[in-house]
Amino acid sequence: MIELKAHQIAEATGGRLTSSVDVTTTVTSADTDSRQLVPNSLYIARRGEVTDGHNFITAARAAGAQLILAERETTDQHGGVDPAVIVDDSTVAMGDLAHYIVEKIREHSETTVIGITGSVGKTSTKDALATLLSSQGPTVAPRGSYNGETGLPLTIFTADLETRFLVVEMGADRLGNISELTNIVRPDISVVLTVGTAHAQSFGSLENIAITKGEIVEALEPNGIAVLNADDIKVAEMATRVPSGAKTIWFSAASLPPERQHLLYAADAATTENENPRFNLQYLGDDATDEDRMGRDVTAHMIGEHHTSNLLAAAAAALAAGLDLETIAEVMPEIGPTSAHRMARTDRADGITIIDDAYNANPESMRAGLKTLAMLGRNTGRRTWAILGPMLELGDQHAKEHILLGETLVRLNIDQLVVVGTEARALYTGAVNEGSWGDEVDHVLSNDEAFELLTERAQPGDIIFVKGSNGTRLWELADRLTTENLVGRKEMP
Known part of the structure; x- marks a missing residue:
């Protein structure tokens, strides 16, 4: 996390400092879990469905928290006011602080933000992309499936001023959810994997899921890049929602390559005896070299044919981020399961x-x-x-x-x-x-x-x-x- 002073956190969140805050207080990390804190931390006291983070402020301070982001003033065992930034809603304030941090990082150096959404495959794609990008510069990606209004800021809190690539997952369980997340951090590259039945109960229909997933594409700036799955009809339809001036890169694992410009394609896709995906990675576009069109044979150490599409999505995002196809093909054999409980x-x-x-x-x-x-x-x-x-x-x-x-x-x-x-x-x-x-x-x-x-x-x-x-x-x-x-x-x- 970038180093932040107490007054900067108050400025970013619209909060007020308690009288007990030392004006020289500086924090270098932040978390919502009092058990994960280290010295010089910001502890974020959230009201959850089961517990209230305000009940753990004493433990947080004992663990090294120098400052609290809270919704009300609290006192220590001696009756002194805990040093805090007081806000109306700690979860909203987390997003505001994450937005502020990304802006500071962008001001300092070139940073590319890649946002990933989809009903299936977000975490596997994120892990694969992080492996590819890490070969070229400091890369931050979510732990596990940090992809919501809490997880997204927690991912951003782990970035620093030297972060070259920031990969974020964006999950949703209701209409408008993705727009809320892109208001925290606007992607330079937006990746949409699939539109499926996950969270169908809360969305009400597949069409509502598609509408929400497509919000990540609409959030692009005119110089942004959308990475879309040509094999998913609902995702392919999102091409009409790409802002004017933004580019689209497609990926496909179909038996025959679809007629798409700027297409990353898996030719001769199959699996090894251990079900590791292998294919000939080709890039078909007016900016492709002869070598790109001929392709490069790759094998990854993920398990399952379905990961071919996730690998293509990661490769297409890496291509959008500036990596060349030769580098992508060289690094792809290093890709394997990273996050727990996923194949x-x-x-x-x-x-x-x-x-x-x-x-x-x-x-x-x-x-x-x-x-x-x-x-x-x-x-x-x-x-x-x-x-x-x-x-x-x-x-x-x-x-x-x-x-x-x-x-x-x-x-x-x-x-x-x-x-x-x-x-x-x-x-x-x-x-x-x-x-x-x-x-x-x-x-x-x-x-x-x-x-x-x-x-x-x-x-x-x-x-x-x-x-x-x-x-x-x-x-x-x-x-x-x-x-x-x-x-x-x-x-x-």
Whole structure:
């Protein structure tokens, strides 16, 4: 974080300083979590759905917070007023402070801001892009899936004056959400991956999702660049929303390249035996060299054919940011899983492989992950397990989408299905109706029950895929499966 004085924070947020603030106070980091603070920090006291950050101000000061961003004055154990900037809304103030910081960084040096949105693939694309850009200069990207009104500012708080590339995720769960985020930081490059059914319940329709995702394109300046998925109809339609003067770069993993100017294309796309994407990376445009049109063969260490599109999006954004295709192709083999619980492979000592994709789930990402599992089983002859929790926030499509997923799973010839939780019961029903029966399919109520079932039945050589919506906490099961003994556990005293 750039060094900030107390009066600058008050200026940026429209807040007032308490009488206890030392005018020489300077902070060099900021966080909403009192447990993550270091000396000379700004502690942001937010009112959350469950807890009130104001209750942790004493702990924050003990951890090294020199200043508090708060909505009311508080006192320490001696009755003294805690040094703070008082604002009406701490979350809004976070965004105001993040906006101020980006402006200061831009004033200091050339900085390119890349914003990424989409119903599926934001974090994987962000991780891939960060790997590419880091080869050329100091790069800041979100931790995990920091992509909302809190996560976006927290990402910006980790940037400093020397940051060359700032990559931000922009998530949304209602109309206008992306516009609110682009008001915090306006992208120089806007990337749109997909329009899918994630958060369908809160949006009300696929059209509303498309409207909101496209707000990231509308936020571009006339000299900005939109990076759009030519294979997604709703995303392709956003080309009409690109501001006059801004450029569009397309990416596509279709079997035949679409007729698009400035197209990054994956020719001969396939996967290795371990389901790592490989393809010939080509750039087709009036500014392309002969070498760009001929392409360069690349293989990345992400898992799943569906990541080909994410890799193309990252490559197109890197191209927009000034990297040449040769550099992109050279760095791409270094790209692998970075953020936790996203197609992370663990080959256990007992011969069992865990594929942990348990961070979140929607119908599109579920099908992509299950297809990868099926291909891994087909390529290696190993038995496959799908441990699946419910997909949340689907509204009135909940039962239908879970039934359809169960049918899909059977058609993919996944060997074993374990459905976890009452909200996923329709998934079990769909699999049974499609022809799965006996001990091929089980429905359990908890992570613990799923773990015990696997303890009894998993064998060396099995591939176990774990996925469910974040709110189901299925990632806790994935953590246990990657670290605790399974084979022979029942025989242990």
